[in-house]
Amino acid sequence: MSHLDPRTKLALGLMAIGAVFVAEEPGTLLVECIIILLCLPLLGMWRAWLHSLRFVLPMVGLVFVIGFLSFDIWTSLVLSIRLINLLNVCFIFFRSVSPEEMGGGLNKMGIPYGFTFILTTAMRYVPLIGLKIRHIVDAQSSRGIDLRFKLRNVTNFMALLMPLLVQSFVLSDELAMAMESRGFARKGRSSRKHYRFNLWDYGLMILSLTLLVFFIWWERG
Amino acid sequence: MILLRDIRYRYPRTNWILKGVDLSVDDGEYVFVAGANGSGKSTLGYLFNGLVPHFFGGTLEGSASINHADIRDKSVAELFSHVGLVLQNPDAQLFNSTIEDEIAFGLESLGLSGGEINNRIREISRTLNIEDLLGRSPETLSGGEKRLAAIASVLCLDPPVLLMDEPFGDLDWQAAKGLRQTLLEINRSGKTLVVIEQRVDRSLQDATRCLILDAGSLLHDGPTETAKEVLIKEHLIPNYPNRSQNGPATTDPILTVKDLSHLIQGKEILKSVSLEVRAGETVAIIGRNGSGKTTLIKHFNGLLRPTEGKVVFQGEEIRGKAPSEMAADMGLSFQNPNNQFFKYRVKDEILVGPKIVGKLQEAWLEELWNGFNLRGLLEKSPYRLSEGEKRRVAIASILAMRPKLLILDEPTSGQDGRSREALALLLSTLKDRGLTTLIATHDLNFARAMADRWIILHEGRVVQDGSPQDLCNDEQLIRLGALPDPDLGQPGNKN
Numbered sequence: 001m002s003h004l005d006p007r008t009k010l011a012l013g014l015m016a017i018g019a020v021f022v023a024e025e026p027g028t029l030l031v032e033c034i035i036i037l038l039c040l041p042l043l044g045m046w047r048a049w050l051h052s053l054r055f056v057l058p059m060v061g062l063v064f065v066i067g068f069l070s071f072d073i074w075t076s077l078v079l080s081i082r083l084i085n086l087l088n089v090c091f092i093f094f095r096s097v098s099p100e101e102m103g104g105g106l107n108k109m110g111i112p113y114g115f116t117f118i119l120t121t122a123m124r125y126v127p128l129i130g131l132k133i134r135h136i137v138d139a140q141s142s143r144g145i146d147l148r149f150k151l152r153n154v155t156n157f158m159a160l161l162m163p164l165l166v167q168s169f170v171l172s173d174e175l176a177m178a179m180e181s182r183g184f185a186r187k188g189r190s191s192r193k194h195y196r197f198n199l200w201d202y203g204l205m206i207l208s209l210t211l212l213v214f215f216i217w218w219e220r221g
Numbered sequence: 222m223i224l225l226r227d228i229r230y231r232y233p234r235t236n237w238i239l240k241g242v243d244l245s246v247d248d249g250e251y252v253f254v255a256g257a258n259g260s261g262k263s264t265l266g267y268l269f270n271g272l273v274p275h276f277f278g279g280t281l282e283g284s285a286s287i288n289h290a291d292i293r294d295k296s297v298a299e300l301f302s303h304v305g306l307v308l309q310n311p312d313a314q315l316f317n318s319t320i321e322d323e324i325a326f327g328l329e330s331l332g333l334s335g336g337e338i339n340n341r342i343r344e345i346s347r348t349l350n351i352e353d354l355l356g357r358s359p360e361t362l363s364g365g366e367k368r369l370a371a372i373a374s375v376l377c378l379d380p381p382v383l384l385m386d387e388p389f390g391d392l393d394w395q396a397a398k399g400l401r402q403t404l405l406e407i408n409r410s411g412k413t414l415v416v417i418e419q420r421v422d423r424s425l426q427d428a429t430r431c432l433i434l435d436a437g438s439l440l441h442d443g444p445t446e447t448a449k450e451v452l453i454k455e456h457l458i459p460n461y462p463n464r465s466q467n468g469p470a471t472t473d474p475i476l477t478v479k480d481l482s483h484l485i486q487g488k489e490i491l492k493s494v495s496l497e498v499r500a501g502e503t504v505a506i507i508g509r510n511g512s513g514k515t516t517l518i519k520h521f522n523g524l525l526r527p528t529e530g531k532v533v534f535q536g537e538e539i540r541g542k543a544p545s546e547m548a549a550d551m552g553l554s555f556q557n558p559n560n561q562f563f564k565y566r567v568k569d570e571i572l573v574g575p576k577i578v579g580k581l582q583e584a585w586l587e588e589l590w591n592g593f594n595l596r597g598l599l600e601k602s603p604y605r606l607s608e609g610e611k612r613r614v615a616i617a618s619i620l621a622m623r624p625k626l627l628i629l630d631e632p633t634s635g636q637d638g639r640s641r642e643a644l645a646l647l648l649s650t651l652k653d654r655g656l657t658t659l660i661a662t663h664d665l666n667f668a669r670a671m672a673d674r675w676i677i678l679h680e681g682r683v684v685q686d687g688s689p690q691d692l693c694n695d696e697q698l699i700r701l702g703a704l705p706d707p708d709l710g711q712p713g714n715k716n
Contacts, residue, residue, distance in 0.1 A: 051486075098318050098319065098322075099317075099318045100317060100318055100319075100322045120317075120318070121316055123318070124316060124317065124318050124359075125316075127360050128312055128360060131360070132560075135555065135557065135560050136560045136561070138519065138524050138544075138555065138560075139555045139557075139560040139561040140560075140561060141524065141543070141544035141545050141548075142522055142524065142544055142547075142548060142552070142553035142554075142555070142619075143548050143552070143553075143561065143573065143574040143577075143618060143619055143622070144545050144548035144549065144573075144574045144577040144578045144622065145545060145573065145574075145577060146543065146545040147545075148543070158563055159561075159563045159573075161563075162562070162563035163559060163560055163561065163562060163563055166559065166562075166604060167559060167560075170559075171310075171312065171313060174308060174310050174313035175313045175316055176276075177267075177272060177276060177308065177313070178308050178313045178314045178316060179316065180272065180276050180297045180298070180301075181270055181272065181297060181301055181305075181306040181308070181375075182301060182326055182327040182330060182374065182375070182378075183298050183301045183302070183327055183330025183331065184298075184330065185296070185297070185298045186298035186299075186301075186330045186331070186332075187298075188332040189329055189330055189332060190329050190331075190332045190333055190334065190335070190338075191329055191335070192325050192328070192329060192334075192335040192338040192339060193335070194335060
């Protein structure tokens, strides 16, 4: 995957999501699920995927239970497998495309640098904001503010939101300073990475498109 | 090279921050800029690379030039390759997903070709010995590695002047030693180096000249030898009180940790840690960054659950208790006070805890207002306080619940000399009143001044437990890297 053009990765991701959405039969969804799962060891993501299950399984379990209580067993199965497929496609996509690659690919597709930079920086800061939330929860819990997810704690969440908002504003201000200080506003910017389609890109795009058409045909048939 | 004449500056809607600064910085100098929090050090630095006035706006009076060109006439985009700025907060400085992309960012701004950018990345990573960091993302780096990556991202632009805002920040002694060496080498390679720093015990002696700012004016501009006297007089090098020998230290343990281990993603962060804290003691847990100090203290109030072992507080195992249930008896104040402020007034902020745990005692609060010198701050917004005041408010908000045990995580982080001295005085007073205090820190001067006993944590293990006097010169600990060489970082030492 590392030598693929980011535009190809983006297209593959979109086609995979499209295939998941067109499938409504448990059989189709299961075949898609098997194909996606087979990709994981091929891409060397098996261990990381297993690790991610502790977040994915509770979510899928919840959807299954709600689906079962609201509809029937088949609907809940379809909803659960579709969710698993979507999460797995996103998992593979975000592990194979770095924010800079995605930005570079989008630039190549004509999207302005300023916009793609916002997107890539936001992706970079997601884990940092997660860490900040952890620190704030620890600090507030240590002085008696209960921030566990319980109905009676709803009003306590101001103690999480306020410091998080203030620190996010401070961070964005400092980030703007850092960017300015490294020439963000300078005209004539270059890029050290030059993206070009190669045979692999064309081959995988054709294969994915064929699979997408096959799944649409299967569903309609 | 840099010439400032009668510089006065204020940010929009503030008072004057710089009040008539005159100075010049010549090629190849190593200038150390010292001063208390809020003295205008960083603002002065932002003027050097044009962030003041171009980025911040505000009012600039006087003349400021770089290489005979007026700073007002040059944008930051024009100045960035002449004066490279490394910011205080590495999380803001490192905004790309890998260090390689981080270094490339500024070079791409210059419009260099891909081949030239790759050459410069290789060159700078070899110079700073960070080749193994290139493919890593910033959040996986240690504090010292982040600093080096931040320096690389600026130094690759080959600016004649390198400006660093508090580079030693939260680095431990080992990382600080490495950074000092790197800065010296950069300066020896012909670069002008301007280091803005409040931890004057670190690299002051490496500089050729020291500027001391006080409330926006230059208090001293001269050799580092004469600067030291001014720094001591101004309490920017803290004059800690003699360690109080009073206090009702008993043999009764208030906190006992037995064979505590903690695994994160299969990695053992704490390895069979056992320790005891007796009522009335002040104990310091000493260790380098990443030694497991914060992970350990998070077990004391239930923020983390041990993989193995147990924590006993006041004779009762804390297993199963939520941190919010422990808060009334065990106060834990973390490194960054900004993580806890969410009220509009300091007074409300301090009263949050006592109201929740039902320990609102007027007489005790009166004592806190006086003891922590908070009366003038009570109606202010916590966000508008100085760093020292914020730390005082954060600790007061914990003490307001009258805990039996106070735990402080890196309490001197981000504090200037005056604030550290004031904090030491406060803790001495509390010790005299019998409060048990546990301090997790790598600030050895502070720990020496405050603690009766040191517990040395190294790579997740307690490697020694004893009096500071005995442990300071323990050659085995120094060889192990669990403690620094006693002379390391002291002013006058040219290590």
